Amino acid sequence: MVLDNIRKAVSKFLGGGGTYEKAIKEFVRELQRELLRADVNVKMVFDLTRGLEKKAKEERPLPGLSRREWFLKIVYEELTKLFGGDKEPQVLPPKIPWVILLVGVQGSGKTTTAGKLALYYSRRGYKVGLVSADTYRPGAYDQLKTLAEKTGALFYGERLGKPEKIALKGVKLLKERGAEIIIVDTAGRHGYGEESALLKEMNRIANNIKPDDVVLVIDAAIGQKAYDLAKRFHEVTPIGTIIVTKMDGTARGGGVLAAVAATGARIKFIGTGEKLEELEKFNPARFVSRILGMGDIESLLEKIKALENAGRLEHEAEEALKGKVTMRTIYHQLQGMRKMGTLSKILELVPGASFLLSKIDESKLRLSEEKVKRWLAIIESMTYEELDNPEIINRKRIRRLALGSGTAPEDVRELLTYYKNFKNMMRRLKRDRSLLRRLGLGA
Numbered sequence: 205m206v207l208d209n210i211r212k213a214v215s216k217f218l219g220g221g222g223t224y225e226k227a228i229k230e231f232v233r234e235l236q237r238e239l240l241r242a243d244v245n246v247k248m249v250f251d252l253t254r255g256l257e258k259k260a261k262e263e264r265p266l267p268g269l270s271r272r273e274w275f276l277k278i279v280y281e282e283l284t285k286l287f288g289g290d291k292e293p294q295v296l297p298p299k300i301p302w303v304i305l306l307v308g309v310q311g312s313g314k315t316t317t318a319g320k321l322a323l324y325y326s327r328r329g330y331k332v333g334l335v336s337a338d339t340y341r342p343g344a345y346d347q348l349k350t351l352a353e354k355t356g357a358l359f360y361g362e363r364l365g366k367p368e369k370i371a372l373k374g375v376k377l378l379k380e381r382g383a384e385i386i387i388v389d390t391a392g393r394h395g396y397g398e399e400s401a402l403l404k405e406m407n408r409i410a411n412n413i414k415p416d417d418v419v420l421v422i423d424a425a426i427g428q429k430a431y432d433l434a435k436r437f438h439e440v441t442p443i444g445t446i447i448v449t450k451m452d453g454t455a456r457g458g459g460v461l462a463a464v465a466a467t468g469a470r471i472k473f474i475g476t477g478e479k480l481e482e483l484e485k486f487n488p489a490r491f492v493s494r495i496l497g498m499g500d501i502e503s504l505l506e507k508i509k510a511l512e513n514a515g516r517l518e519h520e521a522e523e524a525l526k527g528k529v530t531m532r533t534i535y536h537q538l539q540g541m542r543k544m545g546t547l548s549k550i551l552e553l554v555p556g557a558s559f560l561l562s563k564i565d566e567s568k569l570r571l572s573e574e575k576v577k578r579w580l581a582i583i584e585s586m587t588y589e590e591l592d593n594p595e596i597i598n599r600k601r602i603r604r605l606a607l608g609s610g611t612a613p614e615d616v617r618e619l620l621t622y623y624k625n626f627k628n629m630m631r632r633l634k635r636d637r638s639l640l641r642r643l644g645l646g647a
Contacts, residue, residue, distance in 0.1 A: 210238045214496050217272060224271055228260050235279070243427040243459030244286075252286055280492055287458075287488040288465040293445070293472045295485050296328070296608070298587050300384045303375055303413060307406045307437070308421035310392030313449035313475060315344060317421050318389045319351030320475065320483040325385050326356055328585070329607030333383030335374030336361030337409065340391040348389055354480065358383050367391065367405060368412040375413045388413065403436065417445060420469070424450045424460050431463035438469045448486070449475035461491070529627040531591045534619075535583045537626070538576050579619045581609040594623055 213234040217227055232253045239249045256279060265274030284290050304321070308314045315338070322332045334352045336359075338344035345361045352359035358381055360374035371388050378386050390409060392402065410418060420437045422430050438444055446464050451474045464471055471486045583591070585608035590597055597605070602616045609615075 209234060210495055213238075214276065218276065220272070227272065228257065228275060231279075232256060239458065244462045245428055245431070245459070248286065248462055252282055256282055276496070280489075280496060283492040283495065284488050286465065287461045287491055288471055288486070290489050292487050292489075293470055293485065294588060295472055296585070296587050297330075297385060297416070298589055299416070301379055302385045302417070303415040304385065304387045305371075305406070305410060305413065305415035305418045306387060306389050306421055307402060307418065308392055309402065309423075309433075310341065312392065312421045312423045314392060314421045315347050315351070315389050316478070316480075317447055317449060317473075317475060317483070318348060318387050319355055320480050321387050321473075322351065322355040322357040323480045324473075324483055327607070329604035330384045331358070331382055332356075333358035333360070333374075333378035333381070333386040335359075335371055335378065335386060335388040337367040337371040337374065337388055338391040339364055339367060339370070344389070344391070351480075368408045371409045372412045388415070419445050419447055419472070421447050421449060422460060422464070424448050424474075427459040428463055430460040431467065434464045434467045434469050438467045444469055446471045447473045447475065451476050461486075461488075529623075529630050531583055531586060531594045531623060534623050534626065535580065535591075538580055538583075575618075578609070578611045578615050579622070582606075582611055582616055582619055585609040594620060 213231050217231045220227075222230075235256075236249055236253050239252075240246065256275075259278045259282075260275050263274065263278065265271055269277075281290075306314050306318055318334055322334055325332050332355070334348055334357045336345045336348040338348075339362070345363050348361060349359050351357075358378050360377055362370045362373075367390060371390075375386055375388065388409070390406065406418065420434060422433065426433070434446060446469050448460050448464070448471060461471065465488075471488075473483050474486045476482045476484060582605050585605050590601065590605075597616075597620060602613050602620075605611075605616050606613045
């Protein structure tokens with residue numbers, strides 16, 4: 205969805221001219237027009253813009269920000285909520301093996317998406333298997349088999365038979381062959397009025413194979429109809445995520461994304477073209493940045509982050525001194541170091557921590573910018589379980605993390621050593637701090 209008029213409106217709004225109140229009204233009108241043109245639901249658009257005008261009157265900007273900059277920050281946050289929130293979806297499997305069941309109406313790009321997912325996970329170090337359980341569409345078996353060969357995935361399928369039995373047999377055999385992620389492709393239906401039959405078949409297959417994730421594949425061109433389809437899907441299964449296909453320049457993409465987000469189902473990926481590589485993790489915040497104009501919004505967000513950074517780093521340092529150290533702590537600390545330089549500068553923010561600074565051997569924690577970049581990429585490739593409990597990362601997980609982050613296994617091991625050193629240092633500082641407090645010397 206390319207909304208050049210919104211980007212122009214952002215530049216005009218930030219550039220000044222006229223009163224603040226008049227500038228807001230003009231910007232809101234342009235935003236309404238473009239969102240409606242992108243097929244976003246009328247009620248959603250007017251609820252959004254009413255909320256924007258209300259917040260513009262009530263909220264006060266942070267010191268160092270103009271009212272116009274603060275309003276644009278509000279617009280960014282509210283649009284991000286409209287398209288699914290600022291939390292990035294977890295696309296890496298939390299456990300192995302991981303079974304994905306793909307469902308969707310005919311023509312949504314389901315089989316091609318299975319191939320794209322196979323390539324996406326193979327490139328991140330996973331052994332992937334594809335199962336063809338579509339016995340209705342001529343050519344479905346051959347298409348998926350070809351995609352398996354192209355992506356290096358294992359394959360199982362049958363041209364005839366009951367889909368639920370084929371799926372069960374395929375999942376079982378591919379697990380035996382060592383597949384870590386198994387993607388099951390199913391038959392679609394001819395139109396958007398036949399979802400009940402599709403959902404019944406999905407239930408039968410799901411009951412047989414008990415998938416870890418049921419994924420609905422939706423064509424971006426259906427616009428607001430996506431709401432009903434996604435809602436029905438979301439009500440039928442307690443698990444469920446969405447992949448939106450054919451997002452390559454469609455004017456109605458915004459309608460699909462907003463409609464699906466309104467159901468509560470999670471959009472994980474968007475397909476941006478026909479090639480197998482053209483699948484990207486959906487990030488609502490990044491999507492909104494594109495709408496508003498990457499340059500304008502990124503420079504503004506950096507300015508806001510700089511103003512908020514000291515408070516957040518103070519909290520992170522305080523938590524670390526309490527002994528709560530996970531890989532999430534390391535991630536925030538590395539980001540802080542990029543802005544502030546050293547660990548001692550971060551600890552200086554914590555009241556009462558100054559007496560600890562002489563005890564820190566910063567030579568063990570001094571890092572180059574290149575190393576920080578590599579380590580941040582490794583941490584971003586971790587599962588939630590690995591982030592919260594890095595001790596479980598074994599040789600196999602190290603290999604996967606290296607492949608997924610484009611680094612070497614030695615980089616992953618070095619990061620784990622850094623984590624252990626940092627955790628041990630924080631434990632020592634915690635003991636020293638407790639002793640000084642008992643003696644009445646600590647803050």
